Amino acid sequence: MTPDQFIAKWQATTLKERSAAQEHFIDLCRLLNEPTPAEIDPNGEFYCFERGAKKTTGSDGWADVWKRNCFGWEYKGKRKNLNEAFVQLHRYAPALGNPPLLIVSDMEHIIIHTAFNGTVPDKHQLALNDLRDPAQLRLLKWAFTEPERLRPTLTTAELTEKAARQFGELAQTLCERGHDTTQVAHFCQQILFCFFAEDIGLLPNQLFSKLLEIGQQRLEHLPATLTNLFNTMATGGFFGNDPVDWFNGGLFDAATPLPLNRADVVTLRELAQLNWSAIEPSILGTLFERGLDPNQREQLGAHYTDPASIMRLVNPVVLEPLRAEWRTQQTAIAALLEKVAGLKSKADKAIATANTTALTTEAANKVGKVRTDASNAEAKAKKQIEKRCRDFLMRLQNFRIIDPACGSGNFLLLALRGLKDLEHEVILDAERLGLPASFPKVGPENVLGIELNAYAAELARVTVWIGEIQWMLNHGFSLAKNPILKKINIIDQRDAVVNADGAEPHWPAADVIVGNPPFLGGSKKRSVLGDDYFSTLETIYAGRISGGADFVTYWFEKARMQIEIGKAKAAGLVSTNSIRGGANRKVLERICATTTIFNAWSDEPWINSGAAVRVSLICFGNTKLKPVLNGEAVAEIYADLTGINNETKADLTTAKSLKENSGACIRGLAKVGQFDVPGDLARQWLNLPNAHGKSNLDVLKPWANGMDIARRSSDNWLIDYGNSLSENQAAFYEAPFEYVLEHVKAQREAQRDEKRKTYWWRLGRSGIEIRTALNPLARYIATPMVAKHRLFVWLDKRVFPDQQLIVIARADDTTFGILHSHFHEIWALRMGTSLGATPRYTPTTTFETFPFPIGLTPADTGGAIETLDSGAVIPTVAAEYQDNAKAIAEAVFQLNQLREEWLNPPEWIERQPEVVAGYLDRILPKPEYAAKLKKRTLTNLYNEHPASLANAHRQLDLAVAAAYGWENDAAEFNEAEILQRLLALNLARNSRK
DNA sequence: TATCCGACAAGGA
């Protein structure tokens, strides 16, 4: 068929819809050279007419034509309302698998609506004559074959971003003119809602745009006109000749438009051009960011959660359990239908038999009874099915979701959308079962929020309502009007964890709790929240939350409590990832004690402008769902957000501190002040005489922090006046004293700690323990507290360890080897915490719990040491462990040598004696190798992980495995197995207390 | 006085 033939035929035709539609479509297929449904899909599985039609009643289907992943197509008779057809398609889109294109046609026109997820909807209109245009014809062909080509380029996110940027700038200029921030925010939201209302047709005749157009010319009348409009929207009525609906909802209660200048109106008119109906309300939170003061901006930014993360909580907490409930109902309904079908076929058979034979009265009665039974059963089943559907819809209608830190309402918006989608699916399922179509009842009433920030709370209200209205329109439902925004107290503007009167606030009962409460580290709480607030928190939550825990844990504890007292079933909350360790973990331990963590993401990057943070997403409560950790099924989720996916379980949180390990692992010293000086300066000072004749060497020593180990030594020295020198005595060491006076004193006198104020020339902490522990040793083991790789190194006793170093006060290679083995590495990774994504070594939970091989524990290695011929140093241990000690020491000695050679290749460096006799040689690069040497850091070595290094580690691991008595299967160990064995050893030993 | 943390912070490419 040619375009001309097609046009000629369908211009002339006057057939009514039903009879003509299929013929029209088939002709179109011929025109486009596309197969018809019958030609390629006789069973109607992916391409058919009358999709969703019930064969029994012959009623309308969901769409006149349907092609999976391409389109739903609805016909209307000539010049009938095509919009109606579009509404119907919209409504049934979920049942059609949400095709990307929704096409309506009256046979003279074809209108293609795009419906791609997350894009601004687009519309292509083709009249009959357009089919002569090859480009238009191609467009139509794509609808059949490559619908992706019709995907609009503008995503809703881009649109919203554009809108947000311009609106933000406007808000900012208004604030700069001295208007109150809250007023600006309120005003902007009123305008925003007007844009939205206009573009979805709630405000008639482009009323708002016209108002702006006139306003641009007669600026002086604009505020009064806007007041008039907002007042009309608040009550409903007429604005000029245009009827205006009753909007209500608090948004237009206070009509206080701010004065605008010509430039503002120009900006607003540009904004009015955008398609506000497709605005993504979940991004509204960022909308006015630039216009707000820095304080509020931070709070809002902090509350912003990206949709993918929100759904990671909303799905398991809200939607999956409800879907499971509905599946149960569906199974029951299917069983009922089957039973009825069975009875019916029995009746049919009886009747068929009866028809072929002459019946006795008795037999006739019997047939009658079978028939009555079948129809009774059918009626009964229908009632039951109806009841099940009705009950479940009622359950959805009554489902309540609370977000006790709702911010601008993103969680509530997405939860509401999810719930509405689910309700819609259920309604369609019910229709398929022959029940009458029902109107969706899930709405803003289903969500509740608590939010302290007045501005965010208001934004949340608008967000939820826009979401509701968009959903209704996008699914072909008309809006409930009079008023349009119901006055529902969705958002409670108050503090969620402390009442104004100092009592614990009440959270309303709800089915589930979701949200992203604010994070604030334990040691920052007092300074940020204030002393009063802080002490109230302590009083209210005494015995439940420790003072050192993050602010976020109060929301977790309250949610746990709500579940415990039956005021909620489950909760899904976002937290900083450090909730997995330290004082914060306590709250998860309480949660595990009274309910279960059933879904968690333990350590996820956080997409949020400016916030460098990683988070844990945690769902807990009473549910029948199987535990899922990081997207994988597990047997159980522990308080540290780990779990093991097999029969063997190892809850590492039960590991205890071991007596035999105490006292060996000490943290370096906190300077509290700039006591570190460049090596060159220190060397100058070493050559300077002092009036009292003593060398500055008394108070100067090389210094190392984490960076000196993970990267190359920075050659810094430390001014250390020890714990006994008075200010006068210290002053005799003139040059260092001058330095401390200039760089440290002022800062120290500003401290809260009295001792630090008084003894400002001394280091921040006395370091008695570490000084004593290191005193008898020639060298010690150190590891950076925070580092990508778990590195251990030897440091000379004369090098002073910074607090960022964890020191193990042992000089033997055996201890060094055990610590550097894979066994301890795995233990450390699992038992320690992290800063962002970087692992952190925590002595109490990592070192003190680590079970060293028997006979080689820190308690055994603290005595005399002996240097072997190879150079390796071994401790004096009981005779039966001597060989193990030696093997480990030799292996790690080799490893260390290899590393040293890589770090400082002899041909690249020069060793120069230190200016002070008896000190370590300095390692200086030969000039031509300086750049290369810079890259020789331990972190880089372990990043590259050359085979020689891997092999040396392997030898070490074998020696350590032998000491554990695991030499035969060491190669096959997996992490879980190692952890389990180590935990068993830990639990079998004497705890510290 | 020991320990832990940072809705991070700062150095390097």
Place this chain on the structure above:
DNA sequence: TCCTTGTCGGATA
């Protein structure tokens, strides 16, 4: 400027 990688000192226990 992004990307990598671990400071420093407050505050609780």
